[in-house]
Amino acid sequence: MIDAREAISEKAVLIGVITQLQNETQSDEYLDELEFLTSTAGGVAVKRFVQKMEKPNPKTFLGVGKLDEVRAYIESNHIGTAIFDDELSPAQIRNIEKVLDCKILDRTNLILDIFAQRAQTSSAKTQVELAQCQYLLPRLTRLWTHLDKQKGGIGMRGPGETEIETDRRIIRDKIDILKKKLKTIDKQMAVQRKNRGKMVRVALVGYTNVGKSTLMNVISKSDVFAENKLFATLDTTVRKVVIKNIPFLMTDTVGFIRKLPTQLIESFKSTLDEVREADLLLHVVDISHPNFEDHIASVNGVLDDIKCADKPTLMVFNKIDAYSHETIDEDDIVTERTKVHYTLEDWKKTWMNDKEESSIFISALNKENLEDFKETTYEEVKKIHIERFPYNNFLYDEYNQEE
Template sequence: MIDLKNTPRERAILIALPVGGFTKEQVEEHLDELELLASTAGAETVFKILQDRIKPDPAYFIGKGKAEEIAQLIELNDIQIVIFDNDLNPTQVRNLEKLFNRKILDRSGLILDIFALHAKTREAKTQVELAQLEYMLPRLTRAWTHLSKQYGGIGTKGPGETQIETDRRLIRTRISKLKENLRKIESQQIVKSSARKKLINATLVGYTNAGKSTLLNLLTNASVLAEDKLFATLDSTTRIFNLEKNKQILLSDTVGFIRKLPAHLVASFKSTLNVVSDADVILHVIDASHDYFEDHIKTVDDTLRQLHCDKKLQIKIFNKIDALKEKDIINYISANYPGSYLVSAQRGIGIQKLKSALIDIYEQNFVEGELRISHTQPKKISMVYEIAEVLDTRYEDEFVLLKYRTSKINENHIKKLIQHN
């Protein structure tokens, strides 16, 4: 148990159980991450507790004896909220709330609360509300309703504030409406993405706080919020990245991944995460200075599998090398992750090598060509403009001569145009 300095923020106890084959050291690191999540949500961690059990107690998760011990700690230290690193079932939540008489939140609920805090656009707010309602539906209890109304604060943002007036039927109706809204948003994005197929699409993915937004800002002069906080970015952002003269790609940033990311949250953010599905190349940004960066790599790769994007071309970018405490890590990364790139987005280190790699990908995937199309076939001329970047246009007596650059896939479509000319 670690006693930490308190501040006037909402006072919290964090609790973890070493389940799922994790070592004690790994679970302690998970607790540290939970503390960052709690801080992002607005809580000050007063105690962190690692309970050693072979398996979770079905009624109290940590066992009734330990729960009663923590109940005393809550009363003595004016704790307002108890946060578990593991997901709890409705029975465990109900029993713990009754015993503690405080808000109980698990890791998924905390992540959803942070997403609600950071959602700014209509799309993000819709996605977060859908995920919150799907999380809330099986957890509706009188005790939860009473506490959410009485205490407010963390874990009660968004739909939680009005839960006392809702029931399961109303929530299911609202879920259906939100899903329909997201389908409309997704169909609009399909139209937008089809218009972008003239260029290679590269998408930045990575564990939350790996430095994706900082890298996007450096490469494209974007003005995306880049903070040393978890989930600072929720909405995807796409900018043109000028590799060199007349060579451009589209570069997108999206929400960071994290271990134990709720499945319904990934599903709700499908429209935002479509930039990953649409990507020609995935740029996997990794915080090389983090002690458990290889766990982060696994989490991101697992999430990409969940999105059916694990077969795409992927480049690993190890960021924050300027913050490395041990320089031997550079040798370890070079030996174990061949073809990866070591950079510092903050200081601009290693960026030129990364650019060169992207230029190689560009040249491997893009071709230039010329074709003649009759003046009498304006639709075909228009189609070339839609799927290729037209570099030059010359008008002859009966034909239009177009010089273009496009992807190899679109080149095949253009060849078919010529065959039927």
């Protein structure tokens, strides 16, 4: 596995495309995110290169002319790394390396490296290592480019091919070992979940860096690691929370992201099981982010993939303290009013007002509207609790009379 931390300790250029499936606005958004990923991994993005094309070149991702432009910039500015916003095929990586003559990373490699940095527990480390091995296996040939000329003919297999096959076998054996280890971990975590009794389970889900861990700390009065970086939380944390007279378990899960590598979804099965077994999802959204609706769609896509889209969900719009909008002068009759001009009150009157899916607006950092959040969460948990323990109904009536 390429060590992205070593590769991007120097300056890096970011490379993306505008295609039929990804317009200019989306390309800019993805590159903004890629720059944040680069910063999280420890690098500095100094320049972006974007090419408009029908679809990425299957051989070199970019066109020949644009690739030469990138090479000229890299050579003149002593750049050590080029980071591509999409996952590159093994052939693309080999061909691009020949032209640019520098370290090549793609979005998947970068995300995997950040996960490797963040993993703390044995479970998380094993899951990341499995994803890395699955990513590395088809890309082994790039490690032996210095032996390309020694391919040999029939009955004359060169040492390059022999070493590649040896490495492939080692990686495949490692994958088998890691999968077996994860099965053991899955069983242990399943036992832990059973041992938690029949308490209602609430899972925090959402895009990465939306404030889930901060909310967890405030509500559970615990000290979960929180930082303004992507994937600050990787290991699943479970805390017992009591609101009024109802105890329940709250789980902080890994954040999702657009173009999430399939290897990670597969290897993080045990983490996602916490979401699958939850009774209620708190979908936390950073409403101050200009693309928060896209983030919601990305999270809903993953929830749909893991068959959790139909679970009871409370939408929690966080970071209202950081929300801002563009204003229009009252005398301006030309400018069309769009979503960028919406106030929070305007947003509350949109689809967020759907009575079938509760919504709450908070600032976990500044503890704004937390009492409303607790009350709404309490009511949602209470519905599930009453359904599960109908003989306890009198407790709620008694408690409410005391109130």
